[in-house]
Amino acid sequence: MQHDVLIVGFGLAGWALTEVLKQEGKSFVVFDAKKQSSSSVATGIYNPVVLKRFTAVTHAQELMNFSIPFYANTANGKFQHPMSIYRVFAKAAEQNKWMEGLGNTALSPYMSSKVHEQNIHNIVTPHGFGEVLHTGRIDVNGLLHHAIHNLIKTHSFAQEQFDYDVLKITSGGIVYKQWTAKHIIFAEGVGVKHNPWFATLPIVPNKGEWLEVLCKGLQLTQMIKGSVFIVPLGNDRYRVGATYARTFESSTPTAANRTWLINQFQKYTKLPFEVLFHGAGLRPTVPDRRPVIGTHPNFRSLSCVNGLGSRGVLWAPFLAYQLVKHLYSDTPLPENLQTTRFMTF
Ligand SMILES: Cc1cc2nc3c(=O)[nH]c(=O)nc-3n(C[C@H](O)[C@H](O)[C@H](O)COP(=O)(O)OP(=O)(O)OC[C@H]3O[C@@H](n4cnc5c(N)ncnc54)[C@H](O)[C@@H]3O)c2cc1C
Secondary structure, X not given: XXXXXXXXXXXXXXXXXXXXXXXXXXXXXXXXXXXXXXXXXXXXXXXXXXXXXXXXXXXXXXXXXXXXXHHHOOHHHOOEEEOOEEEEOOOOHHHHXXXXXXXXXXXXXXXXXXXXXXXXXXXXXXXXXXXXXXXXXXXXXXXXXXXXXXXXXXXXXXXXOOOHHHOEEEOOEEEEOOEEEEEEEEXXXXXXXXXXXXXXXXXXXXXXXXXXXXXXXXXXXXXXXXXXXXXXXXXXXXXXXXXXXXXXXXXXXXXXXXXXXXXXXXXXXXXOOEEEEEEEEEEEEOOOOOOEEEEOOOOOOEEEEEOOOOOHHHHHHHHHHHHHHHHHHOOOOOHHHEHHHOOOO
């Protein structure tokens, strides 16, 4: 079976590639074992502001301009939930930092020009809060399920573990079992450590744990960001978290983090609540906090997209577009995102 592209991995990175390839009229097949997926457990927040320091994320404006309409145009925007973030100040001095951040022209469209002193309904904010605008949440798990359902219908999705030993690189592209293609793109998240061609990329698993709680009467319609995110999911259910850990003993939820997350939630509301679910996932992160894209220096038919562990929602569509344009129109990739900053041959 001849295709333009094979894709290994169907998290946000793999999904965005399929959407761009469809737009370009290219044929593809996706392989995903549906084992360790970071995207399917992601909270899905999109936000161009670094909320610790009130600075802009790398490529903030380009990501917002490109990626947000991309989600709006997917399934009529059904998986996109625009809502502001209320950044709760931990101390009065943070109000000054907020005002300093406003001086940054890249950020001013996204930060309310005044700080709010009043409490948010049922949320305790003794030092006030600032509102981050044009932000929201993507229901990533829902989006991926929807996409897989459609790919299965067109015989474009193989639910199986990709076996690297079986891949043959030829002068015209690649052959894998019964499939041949000009290109193969690896988008395996933390699974890349098993990939013989891209395993040297410094993809560091970062564990995130979160709770889903039911808190009747809280009635939040915007996201809260204090020591943790509190994200409305509808019907007074909320996502609390996630945690960040570079060192951990297992990839499963721990009792200690459950207690920590409960304590954080109780800092912000006095209302009673029930924990409905406690989950964990592994983010594929890169020490310089930027994703990696590019073709293999020795094998032009092999490419990768990875390192979406931080702001994966914003990055995925933008990176997919950049890589497909690079493969088919020879458009140069942004230098600060290329694999070559880590891979020397
Ligand atoms: C708890 C948590 C909360 C997060 N919250 C946010 C957030 O609010 N906003 C945000 O922007 N980002 C968030 N992220 C980060 C981000 O969404 C993800 O890390 C990012 O989407 C990773 O996407 P990916 O496609 O690169 O990797 P993944 O989603 O991990 O997908 C890789 C896929 O490849 C498959 N795979 C790997 N190897 C093979 C193989 N050999 N054969 C077949 N299949 C294979 C895996 O099964 C998996 O499905 C969060 C992450 C976590 C864990």
